[in-house]
Amino acid sequence: METIHIPIDAERIISTSSKGDQSKWRIGNKWVKQNARGYEGQAEVLASLVLECSTLDRSKYVVYQPCIIQLADGEQFDGCYSLDFRGTKQEVTLERLFEANFNSTDSITSNKTLSTIEKFELLMKQVEQYTGLVVNHQIAQLFAxxxxxxxxxxxxxxxxxxxxxxEKTWELAPIFDNGLSLLSDEKDYAPSKPLTILKRRVKAKPLNSSFTKQLSLYEGPAFINKEKLVTAIEKSQYDFGRAKDVLLSQLRDPGLKHLFIEGSESID
Structure with missing residues (x-):
């Protein structure tokens, strides 16, 4: 596993998630992230492996690699890194896109009078108005x-x-930042508890706390090659830990069967 040395003068960037702060650094063309609440790095690497075994073009997602982070004082941490995908383009989150247009996603996502599909359609309509992009399929696939x-x-x-x-043009950025997945937050999902119990406690974002309801937005074709994915996991020399167990249990979930390419979904 690669060890990434953090220079003493490197700026530590505190990235805020819904679960708290995470340290990361920009080292050359790499973004390096330190585990904060459990095994986010393992989850990030495994999540990108899932996408590598999908029909998505390589440009549509970020690949993460595991690493050891070594600070200037010799202290070491587990983490992961990815290559910077922005180039000279400016990054604008969905939230900031709305704010730049004197609006807020909260007026839609937190509106209890709207169904999940109504929230989705309103968000996508606004995105098209602000950017000219029609990304309904891609965002629904992201939720899947x-x-x-x-x-x-x-x-x-x-x-x-x-x-x-x-060029004054917009595009949807590749899928990134999947670290808080696969029960990686060991502070909230204790390793001693059964997966079946822990999985029921996980809440989705941003339109509904139910993964099933957000999943229902995706009406496109199957895009995950389950057989290829299972083979890649088993052949990997990297220890994915509990993240592997969680993903394999998800691959057996009949509610997700339609995401797996025909002929690959029978692999257990």
Whole structure:
């Protein structure tokens, strides 16, 4: 496993999630993230492996690699890293996109009079109005992926758009930041508890706390090659720990069967 040395003058960036703060650093063209609440790095690496075994183009998701983070004083931590995908483009989260247009996603996502699909359609309508992009399929597919990996941190600052100021064009950023998935938060999901109990406690974001209801938004074709994924997991020399057990249990969930490409879903 690669060890990434953090120079003494490197800026520690505190990234805030729905669960608290996480330390990360920009080292060259790499973003390096330290585990904060459990095994976020393992979950991040395994989540990107799921996408590598999907029909998504490589440009549509970020690949994470495991690493040891060594500080200048010699202290070491587990974590992961990814390559910077932004280039010269400006990153604009879904939340900031709304704020820039004197609006807020909260007026939609927290509106209890709206159904999940109504919230989704309103958000997508506003996104198209602000950017010209029609990304209904991609965002619904993102929510389906989140249901598979039990991602509890897909808040509106974890859906990202990229703006090219030179060309004045918008695009949906690749899928990133999946660390709070697969029960990686050991403070909330104790390793001593059964997976069946813990999985029922995980809440989805941002439209509904139910993964099933957000999953229902996806009406596209199957996009996960289950057989390829299971083979990749078993052949990997990296120890995914409990993240592997959680994912394998998800692959056996009949409610997710329609996400698996025909001919690959029978693998247990």
């Amino acid at each position: 992926f989140d249901a598979l990996i039990l991602n509890e941190d897909r808040h509106t600052n974890n859906i990202l758009f990229l703006y090219d100021p030179k």
